[in-house]
Amino acid sequence: MRVLLSTYGTRGDVEPLVALAVRLQELGVEVRMCAPPDEEFAQRLAGLGVQLVPVGPPVRALMRGSALPSAADLSRYRTEMVDTQFDVFPAAADGCDALVAAGLAQIAARSVAEAAGIRYVYASYAAIQLPSPHHAPPPRPGWPEPETADNRTLWELDAHNVNAEFAETLNGHRAAIGLPPVDNVRDHVFTDQPWLAADPVLGPWRETPGLDVVQTGAWNLPDERPLPxxxxxxxxxxxxxxxxxxxxxxxxxxxxxxxxxxxxxxxxxxxxxxxxxxxxxxxxxxxxxxxxxxxxxxxxxxxxxxxxxxxxxxxxxxxxxxxxxxxxxxxxxxxxxxxxxxxxxxxxxxxxxxxxxxxxxxxxxxxxxxxxxxxxxxxxxGKIRTDGAAVAASLLLDRLR
The missing domain is CATH 3.40.50.2000 (Glycogen Phosphorylase B;)
Known part of the structure; x- marks a missing residue:
């Protein structure tokens, strides 16, 4: 059995999937990971026997500036990333039984999984990333900040902004591989049963109609390294x-x-x-x-x-x-x-x-x-769970079986 994991971001985005990869390997699953090509990620994955499929530019280079790129540059980067994902993901997913994607930036992941006929799971690391009337959307750099305090309205505007950014590009690629268009890109990426890789005491999910969230606990590994x-x-x-x-x-x-x-x-x-x-x-x-x-x-x-x-x-x-x-x-x-x-x-x-x-x-x-x-x-x-990655690995394997 083989699983493809995918994310793009800093160490905080990559490490949870590293933990899931290790727990899947312990269950006999072969793992590949799409991640930024930064040397530290490559070394980390190589040391664990996980194949890295590099996607996008190195993240550390993008983080060098003291300020965020302009809105126009961010939009261009996002479009280029979707194009890159559709170029890279199909080969990476070849022979895999499932694709687990973490983060809204994984716009192409569900479409590639759909075309390949394999299971797709979306994972978030914080409740605030998922639509709910109990909280507002997180800040999204480069997009206008709406002038309202109503959470439902804010999430509707958020979906509109995601569509404005990604719908044309996503649906163009979907048409090219014989898939129908989607009319809500954000919810398409999230699915109606996303996983929440966050501790239920520290960052609980509040029940929300329309979303059947599976909260596994945070994904991390014990670190046995001695201090210098x-x-x-x-x-x-x-x-x-x-x-x-x-x-x-x-x-x-x-x-x-x-x-x-x-x-x-x-x-x-x-x-x-x-x-x-x-x-x-x-x-x-x-x-x-x-x-x-x-x-x-x-x-x-x-x-x-x-x-x-x-x-x-x-x-x-x-x-x-x-x-x-x-x-x-x-x-x-x-x-x-x-x-x-x-x-x-x-x-x-x-x-x-x-x-x-x-x-x-x-x-x-x-x-x-x-x-x-x-x-x-x-x-x-004393109440924080330490088994989140193991819970998620077992759950994924059960569903694949």
Whole structure:
């Protein structure tokens, strides 16, 4: 049995499918993955025996700028990606029994699966990505922000915008392979039974008519890598530090620098993760250490708090470790959603980066570093599931059988 997995994005988009791939392999399934051609993804998949089918340009190169591309450039990139998917996906899906696609950017996936006569599953990593009257759509860069607060209207406008962006291109390709047109591209991609790869305590789905969502739990793997010796020495040398990292995102240098200043002003040591932005906020003092890629599962259990951008993977890893969180969302995808969930659960705070000062950040950190916040975070950490990828792999295999 063979399964094709597909996504496009940063590490936060790729790693959940890596976890699913490993769990499928344990069940005897051969796995291929369509993903960006970045070297780190290629090495990661090669080390696990998963065939990488590169799709699109390297993501790290696209993330180098300090600002998003223009609306016109984003539209062009999106159209080119659909064309590329229709070029690459059919051969990648050859001999496969199912195609699992993660993210709205996978516009061609269902059509290719339909033409090949194989099962198609759409997966989301956050409830906010799926249509529901209980929440508004996530921000979609390059598209106008509607002037209404009604969630149903917002989702209708969202479907209209997705159609305006993709319908002509998608239906042109569908006609070329003998498939009928679709009139709602977004819902066509999502299906009426999408999977939600998010923890049901941290990011629950609220029942919504018309969608039979299957929530499996977050897809991740245990990380057994030891921490680097320099990092262990720093951790052992004093009280638990506060971790600051923004993953593949590029935060404002001002907010990053103010964050470190506020932490120090409260008498705490700081760990700065360089990330894809290559943050350089260390001034040589022994209360601050810059680190590269390390095992967050081990590290977050040893820090006083985790400051991050609101990515799904970092949020669930910090929550499982029982670490209080300060989320600085960057108005992309699901980051504001996870910031809100952290605040609502009382396990941390959400801050709006552009309006912050050192003093206002100090107020947020005082609340997050209070003993009662740590108590709530540790209590919730014990409820976070760790079997989401295994659940999803078993479910997929059962349906294929």
């Amino acid at each position: 010796a320099e990092l262990v020495a720093f951790l052992d040398a004093g009280a638990p530090p506060v971790y600051v990292g923004f993953g593949s995102m590029r935060p404002s240098r001002d907010i990053a620098a103010m964050t470190v200043e506020a932490i120090r002003a409260l008498g705490h040591r700081v760990l700065v993760s360089r990330g894809w932005a290559d943050l350089d906020l260390v001034d040589g003092l022994d209360d601050c250490l810059a680190i590269g890629e390390v095992n967050h599962q081990r590290l977050f259990g040893r820090v006083a708090a985790v400051v991050h951008h609101g990515g799904a993977g970092t949020t669930v890893t910090a929550a499982r470790a029982g670490a209080p969180q300060v989320v600085v969302p960057l108005r992309l995808s699901d980051t504001q959603y996870w910031a809100g969930r952290v605040a609502d659960l009382g396990i941390g705070a959400a801050v709006d980066g552009p309006t912050q000062t050192v003093d206002s950040l100090c107020v947020a950190f005082k609340m997050v570093l209070a003993p009662e916040t740590r108590t709530r975070a540790e209590a919730l950490g």
